[in-house]
Amino acid sequence: MSNPANLKYTASHEWIRSEADGTISIGITQHAQELLGDMVFVENPAVGRKLKAKEECAVVESVKAAADVYAPVAGEVTAVNSELDSAPEKINADPYAAWMFKMKPASAADVAALMDAAAYQAVVDSEAH
Amino acid sequence: MLIFERSHPGRRNAAQAPHHAAAAGGPSTGLRTGIPAALLRQDRPLLPEASEMDVVRHYTRLSQKNFSIDTHFYPLGSCTMKYNPRACNTLAMLPNFLARHPLAPESTGQGVLACLYDLQEILKDVTGMAGVSLMPMAGAQGEFAGIAMIRAYHDMRGDTARSEIIVPDAAHGTNPATAVMCGYTVKEIPTGANGDVDLDALRAATGPQTAGLMLTNPSTLGVFEKRITDIQKVIHDAGGLLYYDGANLNAILGKVKPGDMGFDVIHMNLHKTFSTPHGGGGPGAGAVGVAQRLLPFLPLPVVAKLPSPAGGESAARGAKPAGGEGINNEVFRYLTEKDLPQSIGHLSAFSGNIGILLRAYVYARMLGAEGMHRVAEFATLNANYLMAELYKAGFTVAFPQRRASHEFIISMKPLKDATGISAMDVAKRLLDKGYHPPTTYFPMLVPECLLIEPTETESKETLDGFVAALKEIRDEAHATPELVKGAPHTMPVRRLDDVKAARELDLTWKTPTSTAPV
Ligand SMILES: Cc1ncc(COP(=O)(O)O)c(C=O)c1O
Numbered sequence: 001m002s003n004p005a006n007l008k009y010t011a012s013h014e015w016i017r018s019e020a021d022g023t024i025s026i027g028i029t030q031h032a033q034e035l036l037g038d039m040v041f042v043e044n045p046a047v048g049r050k051l052k053a054k055e056e057c058a059v060v061e062s063v064k065a066a067a068d069v070y071a072p073v074a075g076e077v078t079a080v081n082s083e084l085d086s087a088p089e090k091i092n093a094d095p096y097a098a099w100m101f102k103m104k105p106a107s108a109a110d111v112a113a114l115m116d117a118a119a120y121q122a123v124v125d126s127e128a129h
Numbered sequence: 130m131l132i133f134e135r136s137h138p139g140r141r142n143a144a145q146a147p148h149h150a151a152a153a154g155g156p157s158t159g160l161r162t163g164i165p166a167a168l169l170r171q172d173r174p175l176l177p178e179a180s181e182m183d184v185v186r187h188y189t190r191l192s193q194k195n196f197s198i199d200t201h202f203y204p205l206g207s208c209t210m211k212y213n214p215r216a217c218n219t220l221a222m223l224p225n226f227l228a229r230h231p232l233a234p235e236s237t238g239q240g241v242l243a244c245l246y247d248l249q250e251i252l253k254d255v256t257g258m259a260g261v262s263l264m265p266m267a268g269a270q271g272e273f274a275g276i277a278m279i280r281a282y283h284d285m286r287g288d289t290a291r292s293e294i295i296v297p298d299a300a301h302g303t304n305p306a307t308a309v310m311c312g313y314t315v316k317e318i319p320t321g322a323n324g325d326v327d328l329d330a331l332r333a334a335t336g337p338q339t340a341g342l343m344l345t346n347p348s349t350l351g352v353f354e355k356r357i358t359d360i361q362k363v364i365h366d367a368g369g370l371l372y373y374d375g376a377n378l379n380a381i382l383g384k385v386k387p388g389d390m391g392f393d394v395i396h397m398n399l400h401k402t403f404s405t406p407h408g409g410g411g412p413g414a415g416a417v418g419v420a421q422r423l424l425p426f427l428p429l430p431v432v433a434k435l436p437s438p439a440g441g442e443s444a445a446r447g448a449k450p451a452g453g454e455g456i457n458n459e460v461f462r463y464l465t466e467k468d469l470p471q472s473i474g475h476l477s478a479f480s481g482n483i484g485i486l487l488r489a490y491v492y493a494r495m496l497g498a499e500g501m502h503r504v505a506e507f508a509t510l511n512a513n514y515l516m517a518e519l520y521k522a523g524f525t526v527a528f529p530q531r532r533a534s535h536e537f538i539i540s541m542k543p544l545k546d547a548t549g550i551s552a553m554d555v556a557k558r559l560l561d562k563g564y565h566p567p568t569t570y571f572p573m574l575v576p577e578c579l580l581i582e583p584t585e586t587e588s589k590e591t592l593d594g595f596v597a598a599l600k601e602i603r604d605e606a607h608a609t610p611e612l613v614k615g616a617p618h619t620m621p622v623r624r625l626d627d628v629k630a631a632r633e634l635d636l637t638w639k640t641p642t643s644t645a646p647v
Binding site for chain 2: 035037064089
């Protein structure tokens with residue numbers, strides 16, 4: 001599965017999709033879910049929580065490990081995907097459909113400045129040592 | 130199969146129960162306990178009912194299913210599954226150790242206190258620390274004690290703005306968890322390509338907010354942090370303290386002292402380095418050692434040796450058996466809050482896992498200082514031999530340019546890419562070949578990793594056999610991948626559904642309602 005070209009990415013393996021209503025949806029990438037393996041638990045931030053860029057705000061836990069998920073940009077949490085509470089495996093099945101939470105970014109420019117798919121792929125390749 | 134599933138209502142050992150209890154139809158009838166009637170339970174507890182023979186057979190069969198260091202090579206990285214000498218067991222089980230009540234007076238327990246005192250001294254000596262407390266009952270509890278002491282130290286000095294503990298990304302999960310439990314935020318720093326801490330990242334992460342750094346050396350990647358002197362300087366210059374995670378002490382035992390590397394506080398997993406049974410075989414012991422400035426904060430109780438105040442008197446009484454009032458005119462006693470008012474306190478009801486501490490003590494005495502050197506030398510030799518053989522056999526060693534410490538990592542990524550067989554599949558197949566698998570998927574930095582720690586107690590033949598088994602599995606992965614994917618085939622249980630187990634954790638036996646005893 002390749003990384004969709006219409007998304008933005010972070011070096012900490014989150015994907016970001018800009019929605020029509022001005023919010024962004026955030027999930028973890030194919031590479032991240034592959035490394036972590038079968039998900040058993042997802043903890044999302046509270047709706048309304050104000051986040052700084054790169055702030056730890058969610059946790060994904062798999063059989064192998066627990067990993068923090070970081071806010072890609074500053075902003076406020078507007079929604080969380082509560083389906084993942086009972087079905088965390090959706091992240092394994094299709095990481096780009098299984099969004100975790102949505103944010104209203106403080107600045108659209110911050111989102112535009114994030115990595116594109118090609119830049120993210122370079123990060124993934126460089127990690128494989 | 131649980132013992133509950135062997136239960137039959139009313140089945141018990143009437144023949145062996147005391148006569149009056151058997152006659153009364155059960156042990157709880159007619160007991161005068163002094164407990165107010167309102168507080169007595171109305172229902173019988175849900176206990177299995179089985180005959181003595183049922184119980185013996187049940188547990189003997191379970192023990193026969195065990196995959197253990199007594200039956201198999203067990204190269205579980207980071208866990209130091211070395212042979213547990215029988216002598217340690219035998220001596221720790223001497224009747225007077227076993228029968229001693231924890232509330233018995235210290236005057237009648239001078240022998241056990243002397244052993245614990247000696248163990249404290251031995252551990253101080255081999256790690257270069259100024260004081261030791263044996264009380265923590267696991268490595269993780271030792272970490273908790275250590276970071277609590279760091280916190281107490283900063284607080285005592287009024288240095289309360291320090292809010293962060295730095296932890297490398299290769300660390301064991303208990304490190305960041307400990308920091309959080311002690312009220313700190315965790316600052317994670319990356320590892321460089323050669324496996325060492327990224328010193329620039331460490332410098333950038335360190336500042337007036339730094340309470341300390343938690344470091345495992347050799348690290349969980351199986352390499353010795355070469356720049357430990359620089360690392361300790363960065364932290365100490367910023368006013369932070371250095372915590373040593375001693376999980377990998379086996380690699381350097383008697384060779385390098387954490388105290389000399391500049392560590393302020395350490396834990397030692399006695400169940401690893403000092404060879405007490407663990408991993409399903411017994412509880413742990415996570416003794417902590419501290420540098421001078423942390424001495425006042427040690428967890429209680431600590432054993433002290435004092436000159437016998439009543440040496441003359443007790444000699445005069447004459448009739449006292451030797452050992453009743455101290456040994457050689459010395460008295461051992463537990464220090465309390467009165468002696469160490471700044472202590473972080475007690476971590477257990479009595480004196481830690483004392484049976485484990487006694488085993489560790491016997492082990493340390495059997496080795497002596499000379500033997501401890503040999504432990505480190507042979508642990509390292511075995512790891513490097515195994516790593517070299519696997520490298521020659523074409524396996525992907527994570528840090529081939531580095532000498533292994535007492536453990537090393539191979540990655541199954543190339544095999545997975547070629548055949549779809551993962552590190553977990555290989556691990557399960559190893560069981561069929563008579564080997565306990567190495568640690569899998571830890572540390573997470575290396576994809577599809579196996580962390581392999583042979584320990585010093587294994588022979589060359591065993592190591593060669595393990596290499597041969599891995600080669601066979603690699604061949605099977607290409608020729609008959611279903612065989613590997615379906616492994617284990619020869620164990621009492623097949624592949625467990627660990628995803629389901631984690632998602633639907635269920636640890637409580639529930640009696641089927643129809644047979645619930647009343
Ligand atoms: C590197 C490391 N640190 C800490 C611990 C925690 O020790 P324990 O399991 O005794 O609590 C372990 C344990 O397995 C470890 O491997």
